Amino acid sequence: MSDDMINRDAQPAGKVLLECRGLTRVYREGPQDLTVLHELDLEVHAGERVAVVGSSGSGKTTLLNLLGGLDSPTAGEVKVAGESLAQFKEAALGKFRNRHIGFVYQFHHLLAELTALENAALPLIIRGQSRKQAQVRAREILGRVGMAERAEHKPGELSGGERQRVAIARSLITDPSLVLMDEPTGNLDQTTAASILALMDELARTTACAFVVVTHDTALAAHQDRVLRLDAGRLSAA
Numbered sequence: 001m002s003d004d005m006i007n008r009d010a011q012p013a014g015k016v017l018l019e020c021r022g023l024t025r026v027y028r029e030g031p032q033d034l035t036v037l038h039e040l041d042l043e044v045h046a047g048e049r050v051a052v053v054g055s056s057g058s059g060k061t062t063l064l065n066l067l068g069g070l071d072s073p074t075a076g077e078v079k080v081a082g083e084s085l086a087q088f089k090e091a092a093l094g095k096f097r098n099r100h101i102g103f104v105y106q107f108h109h110l111l112a113e114l115t116a117l118e119n120a121a122l123p124l125i126i127r128g129q130s131r132k133q134a135q136v137r138a139r140e141i142l143g144r145v146g147m148a149e150r151a152e153h154k155p156g157e158l159s160g161g162e163r164q165r166v167a168i169a170r171s172l173i174t175d176p177s178l179v180l181m182d183e184p185t186g187n188l189d190q191t192t193a194a195s196i197l198a199l200m201d202e203l204a205r206t207t208a209c210a211f212v213v214v215t216h217d218t219a220l221a222a223h224q225d226r227v228l229r230l231d232a233g234r235l236s237a238a
């Protein structure tokens with residue numbers, strides 16, 4: 001058995017980092033209710049990587065938003081690191097997110113007027129670190145996603161894949177315990193996508209960071225420890 005397989009087998013024994021019980025999201029639009037997630041249960045362990053696949057409109061982004069506290073469930077509960085997200089008021093939730101959760105959005109959400117370095121450093125500055133300290137760490141993490149040479153460029157001067165790599169660096173800079181990714185390799189060529197996968201592997205192994213990755217990329221999904229399919233509001237093994 002390779003070292004890689006030994007590590008993968010060991011991961012589910014880690015503590016439960018993310019827990020959802022009876023998670024339900026109903027959109028009330030006009031006369032008809034749209035139930036996108038229906039009493040969904042999910043557990044993700046520290047160091048585990050889970051892919052969520054499903055057809056367009058099946059509710060993958062809705063699920064990710066609930067897991068990260070960007071949206072509130074109609075019913076049910078999300079716990080991250082043992083804490084129920086529902087207990088937090090907005091400012092406290094923001095702090096909790098900054099401490100525990102990294103996001104990579106489908107559309108990277110970088111700030112246009114900041115350089116790649118400044119964008120990647122931002123979560124640490126929000127957390128109260130000095131600009132200088134934050135930028136040293138940002139330079140390091142940009143190096144890990146192959147973006148050291150482009151650190152001084154603004155998003156408008158970068159390609160789609162380069163912007164995505166900056167967004168990934170920004171999501172990882174706080175050493176989060178949970179990273180939520182919406183189509184992280186959507187814009188990337190195979191080589192860059194492979195380097196992102198390698199980085200995720202290393203982080204899951206060395207920092208016990210857990211990943212929930214929404215994707216249509218079958219190679220990316222197959223690379224995760226578990227693949228779940230979202231269909232008719234429920235999750236099942238794919």
Ligand SMILES: Nc1ncnc2c1ncn2[C@@H]1O[C@H](COP(=O)(O)OP(=O)(O)OP(=O)(O)O)[C@@H](O)[C@H]1O
Binds near residue numbers: 029034057058059
């Ligand atoms: N704010 C909203 N109000 C009403 N309906 C919504 C809202 N957001 C999403 N929906 C609907 O909920 C369903 C799930 O949307 P969601 O974006 O979660 O799907 P998805 O699986 O991420 O899709 P895709 O793969 O196309 O990105 C869709 O039918 C969508 O139209």
